[in-house]
Amino acid sequence: MEILTMSLKNLRDRIHRRELSAAEATTQFLTQIEKWNPRLNAYITVNERALDQARAIDRKLATGEDVGPLAGVPMAIKDMLCTKDLRTTAGSKILADFVPPYSATVVERLENSGAITLGKTNQDEFAMGSSSETSYFGVSRNPWDLDRVPGGSSGGSAAAVAGGLACASIGTDTGGSIRQPASFCGVVGIKPTYGRVSRYGIVAYASSLDQAGPMTRTVEDSALVLEAIAGRDPRDSTTAAQPVPTWSQNINKDLKGLKVGLPKEYFLDLLTPETRSAVDKAIAQVRAAGAETVEVSLPLTDIAVSIYYLVATSEASSNLARYDGVRYGHRADFSTEPARDLAEFYCRTRGEGFGSEVKRRIILGTYALSSGYYDAYYKKACQVRRLLRAQFLEVFSKCQVILGPVCIAPAFKIGERISDPLAMYLNDIFTTSANLVGIPGMSVPGGFSAQGLPIGVQLLSAHFQEQHLFNVGAVIEEAMAIKELPNVLQ
Amino acid sequence: MISEDEVARVAFLARLSISPDETKRLAAQLSTVLQHFENVAKVPTEGVEPLVTPTDIEVFWRADQVETWANAEVAVASAPEAVGNLFKVPPVVG
Numbered sequence: 001m002e003i004l005t006m007s008l009k010n011l012r013d014r015i016h017r018r019e020l021s022a023a024e025a026t027t028q029f030l031t032q033i034e035k036w037n038p039r040l041n042a043y044i045t046v047n048e049r050a051l052d053q054a055r056a057i058d059r060k061l062a063t064g065e066d067v068g069p070l071a072g073v074p075m076a077i078k079d080m081l082c083t084k085d086l087r088t089t090a091g092s093k094i095l096a097d098f099v100p101p102y103s104a105t106v107v108e109r110l111e112n113s114g115a116i117t118l119g120k121t122n123q124d125e126f127a128m129g130s131s132s133e134t135s136y137f138g139v140s141r142n143p144w145d146l147d148r149v150p151g152g153s154s155g156g157s158a159a160a161v162a163g164g165l166a167c168a169s170i171g172t173d174t175g176g177s178i179r180q181p182a183s184f185c186g187v188v189g190i191k192p193t194y195g196r197v198s199r200y201g202i203v204a205y206a207s208s209l210d211q212a213g214p215m216t217r218t219v220e221d222s223a224l225v226l227e228a229i230a231g232r233d234p235r236d237s238t239t240a241a242q243p244v245p246t247w248s249q250n251i252n253k254d255l256k257g258l259k260v261g262l263p264k265e266y267f268l269d270l271l272t273p274e275t276r277s278a279v280d281k282a283i284a285q286v287r288a289a290g291a292e293t294v295e296v297s298l299p300l301t302d303i304a305v306s307i308y309y310l311v312a313t314s315e316a317s318s319n320l321a322r323y324d325g326v327r328y329g330h331r332a333d334f335s336t337e338p339a340r341d342l343a344e345f346y347c348r349t350r351g352e353g354f355g356s357e358v359k360r361r362i363i364l365g366t367y368a369l370s371s372g373y374y375d376a377y378y379k380k381a382c383q384v385r386r387l388l389r390a391q392f393l394e395v396f397s398k399c400q401v402i403l404g405p406v407c408i409a410p411a412f413k414i415g416e417r418i419s420d421p422l423a424m425y426l427n428d429i430f431t432t433s434a435n436l437v438g439i440p441g442m443s444v445p446g447g448f449s450a451q452g453l454p455i456g457v458q459l460l461s462a463h464f465q466e467q468h469l470f471n472v473g474a475v476i477e478e479a480m481a482i483k484e485l486p487n488v489l490q
Numbered sequence: 491m492i493s494e495d496e497v498a499r500v501a502f503l504a505r506l507s508i509s510p511d512e513t514k515r516l517a518a519q520l521s522t523v524l525q526h527f528e529n530v531a532k533v534p535t536e537g538v539e540p541l542v543t544p545t546d547i548e549v550f551w552r553a554d555q556v557e558t559w560a561n562a563e564v565a566v567a568s569a570p571e572a573v574g575n576l577f578k579v580p581p582v583v584g
Contacts, residue, residue, distance in 0.1 A: 241548055
């Protein structure tokens with residue numbers, strides 16, 4: 001059991017010192033997957049080669065070869081990231097049998113760092129959702145309460161770490177899809193600055209918003225994983241040329257001189273009292289560590305969700321045009337009823353291949369981009385997006401970190417919101433801004449509700465200032481570190 | 491508000507076949523969503539340049555060289571239908 005809840009750093013060090021073999025560690029996680037995945041549905045596909053990868057690491061260790069900073073660490077990868085020769089579905093029927101001929105840069109870098117790929121985790125279809133309920137492969141469950149969602153869209157990645165089904169995982173975050181499930185499952189999740197991490201080989205949802213990032217048991221572990229995956233990639237022209245700092249070695253819990261902004265728009269009456277109290281506790285902790293808190297204002301906060309859904313669905317409608325049933329993915333059966341024209345070939349294939357939330361978003365995005373509506377919706381949203389960024393830059397002239405809630409409330413029940421798209425979209429009020437503006441954001445466990453559900457605290461900083469998130473996150477987690485598996489799983 | 495006809499028109503633009511039930515449901519749901527999005531219209535934006543990507547993208551150049559990648563068999567391996575190393579599609583009349 002100890003291995004399943006060990007921090008990545010400890011596990012890595014023990015493997016490196018050969019007190020524990022990578023194969024042993026991997027076997028323990030695979031056993032936990034076998035035991036719990038039928039209930040949690042955290043994984044869509046388990047990697048049959050995981051143990052071989054681990055044995056290869058052990059062989060290298062035995063000969064004293066350089067094995068990389070994540071050597072032997074069993075990790076889970078969200079099914080949005082292409083993995084060579086390992087099925088990659090994006091949670092969709094349209095990609096249900098897709099086996100990529102290449103790996104995403106993130107996956108390549110993890111494997112070059114010695115990490116073991118345990119498998120591919122469940123998610124909302126094409127990362128479109130906040131609950132992991134829109135997956136073609138069925139809903140994932142929250143390890144803290146099996147009747148509740150793990151959040152989304154990286155729900156499987158969060159559930160896998162929380163349930164001891166992976167030491168760490170990779171999620172993607174387009175409007176909160178790492179931070180919200182991290183909050184719901186009591187793990188640390190970071191969405192890096194836009195451009196920090198390569199998007200090459202990641203199934204595109206909304207290209208100006210998508211970023212991949214780590215989901216881990218500790219803040220330091222997040223830093224270690226991010227160090228391995230970040231940095232310029234010639235295959236993604238939006239990656240930044242900036243050098244990648246060694247965040248993990250520079251975590252400083254003395255916050256003297258740091259100003260932490262508390263946006264008044266983030267402390268609304270609609271927060272549940274328990275969420276409010278977790279955030280208040282975090283504020284007290286950062287003050288005790290020497291930081292000064294200042295009230296700031298982000299007046300466009302309540303507009304951010306609208307901007308987000310207009311921008312994200314517009315980009316999605318274009319990105320998802322590639323699924324045409326010709327080169328890969330699902331194709332409708334035309335053997336008994338041939339298509340009358342090419343349009344019908346596409347319409348039937350796509351109509352069958354996409355689930356209802358994806359269709360809803362493609363139609364919304366197509367509408368926002370269509371003639372007569374483009375100026376009023378897409379262009380207008382992009383103009384307000386610039387104003388939103390200006391507000392954040394202004395706030396970051398007064399403080400280095402913004403602290404607030406990730407969500408209004410802890411994890412909700414499966415089925416509770418799925419039939420009301422607007423209610424589901426409004427979940428994302430505190431998370432979408434970071435993607436629109438391109439800044440990094442972190443969810444760090446801040447407390448529990450009376451029902452035993454984890455509650456995350458969100459930290460935001462200016463572009464490329466992830467170190468502040470690791471520093472402040474480390475202070476908050478010190479009081480809150482979750483070292484046990486959820487009761488349900490014990 | 492978005493009508494059922496409009497939903498059907500946009501769905502065709504997006505090359506998505508949707509059932510009459512879906513069309514009806516989507517018209518109702520998208521109307522509610524679009525009504526909420528009206529809050530964007532209230533923000534004054536005269537003279538504001540649209541922001542389409544959040545960070546300044548540094549332009550970098552690389553040599554325009556052909557690189558060989560995998561092989562055709564690998565590329566067609568996930569195709570719904572293939573003949574040799576070619577994608578196969580059913581005949582369409584139109």
